[in-house]
Amino acid sequence: MRCPYCLEQVEAFLRDTQKGVSHCPQCRTMIPRAWLQGAQDLRATVGVVGFSGHGKTVLLTSLFSTLKRFSEFWAGYYYRSLDDYTHRLIYEQVPLFEKGVLPTSTPANFPSPAMVHYHALPVFGNAFIGYYDTAGEVFSDAAQIERAGFFVAHSDVVLFIISIPDCEPGQLDDEMSRLLDTYIRAAEDRLNADIRGKQRMVVIFTKADLMVDRLSPDLQRWLADGSERWYAIEIHDKLMALSLASLQIEEWLRDQMDCTRFPNMARDHFKEVRYTLVSALGTNHSPDSGNPDPLRVLDPFFWMLVFTRDLEKPEAKQKMFDRLMNWLAGFRRKSAALPPDTSQ
Numbered sequence: 001m002r003c004p005y006c007l008e009q010v011e012a013f014l015r016d017t018q019k020g021v022s023h024c025p026q027c028r029t030m031i032p033r034a035w036l037q038g039a040q041d042l043r044a045t046v047g048v049v050g051f052s053g054h055g056k057t058v059l060l061t062s063l064f065s066t067l068k069r070f071s072e073f074w075a076g077y078y079y080r081s082l083d084d085y086t087h088r089l090i091y092e093q094v095p096l097f098e099k100g101v102l103p104t105s106t107p108a109n110f111p112s113p114a115m116v117h118y119h120a121l122p123v124f125g126n127a128f129i130g131y132y133d134t135a136g137e138v139f140s141d142a143a144q145i146e147r148a149g150f151f152v153a154h155s156d157v158v159l160f161i162i163s164i165p166d167c168e169p170g171q172l173d174d175e176m177s178r179l180l181d182t183y184i185r186a187a188e189d190r191l192n193a194d195i196r197g198k199q200r201m202v203v204i205f206t207k208a209d210l211m212v213d214r215l216s217p218d219l220q221r222w223l224a225d226g227s228e229r230w231y232a233i234e235i236h237d238k239l240m241a242l243s244l245a246s247l248q249i250e251e252w253l254r255d256q257m258d259c260t261r262f263p264n265m266a267r268d269h270f271k272e273v274r275y276t277l278v279s280a281l282g283t284n285h286s287p288d289s290g291n292p293d294p295l296r297v298l299d300p301f302f303w304m305l306v307f308t309r310d311l312e313k314p315e316a317k318q319k320m321f322d323r324l325m326n327w328l329a330g331f332r333r334k335s336a337a338l339p340p341d342t343s344q
Contacts, residue, residue: 004115004130005029007045007154032082034117035128042127044308045113047152048134049183050161051175055206055280057104059161060114060131061097062280062294063301064090066228067118073232076120082128085112098291113151122235124305153187153195156311157304160203160266164257165210176262184269200307201270202300205249209279209295216252219245223277226296239306242274242299249275274303 002009006027013022013031022031050056071077081087093103114131121127132151152158160180167175187193208215208223215223222245231238253259253275266273278300282293 003027003029004031004035004043004045004128005113007151030083032115032117034082035115038117038126038128040126041117042124042305042308043129044127044157044304044311045130045132045151045155046304047132047149047155047158048161049152049158049179051163051166051179053163053166055163056133056159056161058097058102059159059204059206059278059280059297059300060133061089061093061103062292062297064114064116065094065098065292066294066297067301068094069228070231073229074120074122077118077122078120079116079118082115082117083112086114086116089114090116100291121305123239124309127305127308129304129308149183149186150191153183153191153193155199157200157202157307158183158195158270159300160201161206162203163207164205164214165207172257173259173261176259177265180262180265180269184265195271196269197271199270200272200303201266201274202303202307203249203266203273203275204300205275205277206280208277209282214256215277216248216256218248219252219277222248223279223295226279226299227293228298231298231302235302239302242276242302245299246274246276249277272307276300276303 001012003013003024003026006024006029008024008026010025012025013036014025015022021033022036023029024031048056048060067079081090097103114133116129116131118127118129132155134149134152162176162179164172184195187195187199193199205211212220212223250263253263263273276296276299278297279295280292280297282295
């Protein structure tokens with residue numbers, strides 16, 4: 001088994017029968033009882049890769065904030081923290097974020113992971129997810145990733161976060177490829193991680209509301225429709241829509257943004273790659289406007305769940321593929337039945 005905190009393989013956790021607690025023999029961290037008893041639940045470790053200032057910490061905080069509110073939509077759903085660090089994040093940092101106070105950047109000394117237990121998620125049931133965020137400056141060279149990026153390199157899913165508005169004009173492919181190249185070299189050569197065989201990647205274009213004019217009309221509508229209520233019902237259909245959107249975003253990246261080296265490299269070095277657009281704060285948000293209104297912030301979260309389910313239940317992947325083909329067939333029939341546009 002693998003420790004959810006240090007990600008080292010261990011034969012067994014150390015049990016203190018007098019206190020009734022268990023610890024990892026490697027990192028000595030106390031293992032939550034819920035994690036020990038929830039062997040049937042989905043489990044994922046999620047690492048975060050991205051430059052400083054591109055919105056990694058804001059995205060995770062926005063995700064926790066958004067997921068709080070879904071107990072009114074999803075029957076029986078809630079989530080809770082599994083340790084003191086995560087508890088402070090959820091009950092101290094998230095409320096500040098909801099008042100318009102943005103979280104500070106992640107320190108370079110790599111804090112503890114945020115360990116969350118989700119209950120009664122639609123389609124997926126219960127899930128444990130550990131989020132490993134680290135400072136953006138760590139990803140400036142392979143040596144720094146070797147020092148502080150072990151957890152990210154050995155995570156099941158990596159979130160590759162990039163803010164196109166914060167990239168130099170005309171340099172998007174170079175900047176994305178440089179970051180990915182550095183991460184691959186560190187993970188494979190210095191940290192002995194089998195990312196090609198074991199790691200899935202979700203590419204997240206953050207601050208998407210600041211580049212609406214660069215999106216295709218279909219992607220503009222996709223972003224605008226991504227409020228929290230979009231996820232309230234019919235999750236099976238929404239997962240199909242996410243699959244189609246991922247293809248459209250990759251096509252846009254290649255054709256409209258002239259970015260081909262990065263997607264080719266990503267496809268070759270990871271088990272699977274998906275693409276998302278996110279606005280963690282929402283359109284027209286300003287520091288004094290109060291509660292953010294994020295768009296599409298749950299898209300990466302559902303890809304984490306899909307990847308984890310496919311890892312633990314391989315038959316689910318074929319079922320999802322079959323469902324996607326049926327969904328696309330119905331989508332095409334519906335589109336063909338629409339009358340032609342005569343507005344022009």
